[in-house]
Amino acid sequence: MQKILAIVNPVSAGCKTKKNWPKYKKIFLNNNINLDEQFTTHPEHAIKIAEAAVKNSYDYILAVGGDGTVNEIINGIIMAGGLDNIKPKLIIFAQGTGSDLIRSLNISSDINEVIEIIKRKKVKYLDLVKVEYLAHSGEEKTRYFINVGDCGLGAEVVYRVNKSKKIIGGSFSYLLAVFTTLLKYKNKSAELVVDGKNVFSGNLSNVIIANGKYFGGGIKVAPQAELDNGKLNIILLKDFNKLSIAYNLFKAYDGEHLGHPLVESLTGENIKISAEEKIAIEVDGETVGTSPVSFSVYKQKMPILV
Numbered sequence: 001m002q003k004i005l006a007i008v009n010p011v012s013a014g015c016k017t018k019k020n021w022p023k024y025k026k027i028f029l030n031n032n033i034n035l036d037e038q039f040t041t042h043p044e045h046a047i048k049i050a051e052a053a054v055k056n057s058y059d060y061i062l063a064v065g066g067d068g069t070v071n072e073i074i075n076g077i078i079m080a081g082g083l084d085n086i087k088p089k090l091i092i093f094a095q096g097t098g099s100d101l102i103r104s105l106n107i108s109s110d111i112n113e114v115i116e117i118i119k120r121k122k123v124k125y126l127d128l129v130k131v132e133y134l135a136h137s138g139e140e141k142t143r144y145f146i147n148v149g150d151c152g153l154g155a156e157v158v159y160r161v162n163k164s165k166k167i168i169g170g171s172f173s174y175l176l177a178v179f180t181t182l183l184k185y186k187n188k189s190a191e192l193v194v195d196g197k198n199v200f201s202g203n204l205s206n207v208i209i210a211n212g213k214y215f216g217g218g219i220k221v222a223p224q225a226e227l228d229n230g231k232l233n234i235i236l237l238k239d240f241n242k243l244s245i246a247y248n249l250f251k252a253y254d255g256e257h258l259g260h261p262l263v264e265s266l267t268g269e270n271i272k273i274s275a276e277e278k279i280a281i282e283v284d285g286e287t288v289g290t291s292p293v294s295f296s297v298y299k300q301k302m303p304i305l306v
């Protein structure tokens, strides 16, 4: 009998998960899927729960929450057992606001489809991205992510979304935050080094480091990114003015922004961003700190049921 631990973030999706989970748990049980469950009680708690789950030899962790919950679980798993031969496989039951990871993975948040995924047991190994950054405390820190990270405008938007109550739904929460952030946002002067080569110095709005395709509650920012090819797609939004960002944002929902002369798409495995001013960064929808920052990709490390 395989052991599954459900890690449930009750405050995800504007606290709807707390109300919905008992009903979902019954459906899992009725489909002969027995779960242990643990609720998170505070931010970063899922890291500790996942670490303990590795030590307690769980075969699977079912992440019930948003991208932030999945991110914490991954970090807990790596902290407990390292990057090689990761043991508990991840199952995502997306109950978040943005849920960009499942868009990138092309899997559903419908419980019946999640049950199918659990029964099918098909495993895909996803790349993991290590990010080394400066925490708000001034300490140098390391964190891992699967989907998308960014430095600049997007991170400030995420900060605003996470401060909001998120009850108006994913895409709209992000859209509203983009416009309020843009009112005050100034482009940053920065240097970008990809695989040891200086590829850009100057003013930029945003650097997006994409392992998956979607961020910002459904923006197809990196249509060419693949979650398991061992490469990162770097989308550079150069010195855009505010109006032009807003106009092109709508094109980006369909991935049609890449032809713009101020957008550059690059590929690499190691990316370093430095700037005189500290620039905000976010990974998988969590604002973790600021530049200077580096990103490195590790090919096909994280087992996930799809």
Ligand SMILES: Nc1ncnc2c1ncn2[C@@H]1O[C@H](COP(=O)(O)OP(=O)(O)OP(=O)(O)O)[C@@H](O)[C@H]1O
Pocket: 009, 010, 011, 012, 013, 014, 040, 041, 042, 043, 044, 045, 065, 066, 067, 068, 069, 070, 072, 095, 096, 097, 098, 099, 100, 166, 284, 285, 286
């Ligand atoms: N019991 C809790 N009380 C307060 N915050 C919590 C609790 N449990 C987890 N958190 C925090 O909730 C935050 C949001 O979680 P999560 O990202 O899973 O949901 P979401 O923001 O609704 O979804 P998405 O990231 O997909 O938009 C995370 O930063 C996490 O650390």
